[in-house]
Amino acid sequence: MPGDGGLLVTLTSDPLVLYPALAALVLASVSLATGLLRGDVLALARPVPVAWLLALVAATWVLALSAAAAPAPWHDVVLGAGRFPLYLFALAYGSVPGLVAAALVAAWVPLPHASAWGPWMFGLELAVIGWLAVWPSPRRSRSTGPLYALLAYALAWGTAGLSVAVIEQGAVDVDTLRAQHGLVPAGVLVAAALLLLVAPTTYVRAFPDSRITPSPRSGRDRHGRPQGAPAARHGRDDLEPFTVPPPLQRARRAGRPSREKPGGPAGR
Numbered sequence: 001m002p003g004d005g006g007l008l009v010t011l012t013s014d015p016l017v018l019y020p021a022l023a024a025l026v027l028a029s030v031s032l033a034t035g036l037l038r039g040d041v042l043a044l045a046r047p048v049p050v051a052w053l054l055a056l057v058a059a060t061w062v063l064a065l066s067a068a069a070a071p072a073p074w075h076d077v078v079l080g081a082g083r084f085p086l087y088l089f090a091l092a093y094g095s096v097p098g099l100v101a102a103a104l105v106a107a108w109v110p111l112p113h114a115s116a117w118g119p120w121m122f123g124l125e126l127a128v129i130g131w132l133a134v135w136p137s138p139r140r141s142r143s144t145g146p147l148y149a150l151l152a153y154a155l156a157w158g159t160a161g162l163s164v165a166v167i168e169q170g171a172v173d174v175d176t177l178r179a180q181h182g183l184v185p186a187g188v189l190v191a192a193a194l195l196l197l198v199a200p201t202t203y204v205r206a207f208p209d210s211r212i213t214p215s216p217r218s219g220r221d222r223h224g225r226p227q228g229a230p231a232a233r234h235g236r237d238d239l240e241p242f243t244v245p246p247p248l249q250r251a252r253r254a255g256r257p258s259r260e261k262p263g264g265p266a267g268r
Contacts, residue, residue: 016172017163024160028124031095031131040094040130046209049093053101056085061109073183080187084194086126088148091138091195094206095130102126103186117164121156128152130212137214139203146192153188157181 035041043049063082070078085103090098102123129152138145162172169176203210 007056016166020159020162024124024156024163027155027159028127031127032099034131034134035095038094038134043093043094043209043211044097044100049209051098052089052207053104056089057101057104057109059085060105064109066174076183077187077190078199080184081190083188084191087129087191087195088198089146090126090129091133091148092203093130093210094133095127096213098126098130099123121160124156125152128155130230134212135214137212139214142196142199145195145198149188149192153185191244
């Protein structure tokens with residue numbers, strides 16, 4: 001990683017470094033500002049989210065040891081799949097808690113990153129995932145978790161990752177990107193597949209005290225029904241109830257014959 005002076009010169013002199021870095025700065029700012037406005041970091045003042053944070057950081061440490069011991073073809077795959085625990089935490093609690101988790105991993109877990117900027121990139125991924133999880137929420141749809149994992153990886157490495165490639169390799173081409181990522185994207189696909197196994201009810205029951213939980217109103221469709229509720233069948237049940245009044249009849253008084261019009265049945 002170049003020094004502060006050399007990095008500043010590189011940023012200002014090379015558009016291939018400056019523009020992706022600015023895009024990454026905007027992405028990080030929006031992600032963290034959204035989390036701060038919702039107060040998502042306040043979840044870390046509760047015991048259950050803190051317990052989940054420590055447990056998932058420990059799980060990441062175990063997966064990092066597994067990646068270090070894995071043979072060369074599988075090293076990057078296990079490293080990418082090792083994102084799953086903290087992807088799950090960021091989806092459950094938001095961007096700022098996700099960034100806190102990335103900081104703990106950078107301090108305590110020896111992840112074998114291919115780049116010196118790897119911990120920063122991982123923090124950007126988790127911040128973006130936490131921002132995306134605000135809405136549509138994985139507490140409403142199972143498919144949003146895997147989608148957000150893939151999208152966050154693409155956004156982080158498609159912005160800041162390009163600047164890192166130019167700083168470290170001097171150019172952006174297919175060989176540079178292949179050397180930068182290796183088989184990590186395959187591991188990210190594995191992490192996304194694992195997220196597909198996490199049902200929306202799991203987020204609701206296992207990850208309480210989240211500040212990015214959708215409000216009850218946002219869980220209803222345009223007809224006012226809860227999302228996921230079966231739609232009513234079109235038929236008589238959908239119509240407003242009303243009754244057709246019976247034909248008007250004149251009450252007959254007791255002991256008096258009914259009055260019929262001339263030519264009616266009585267006169268024939």
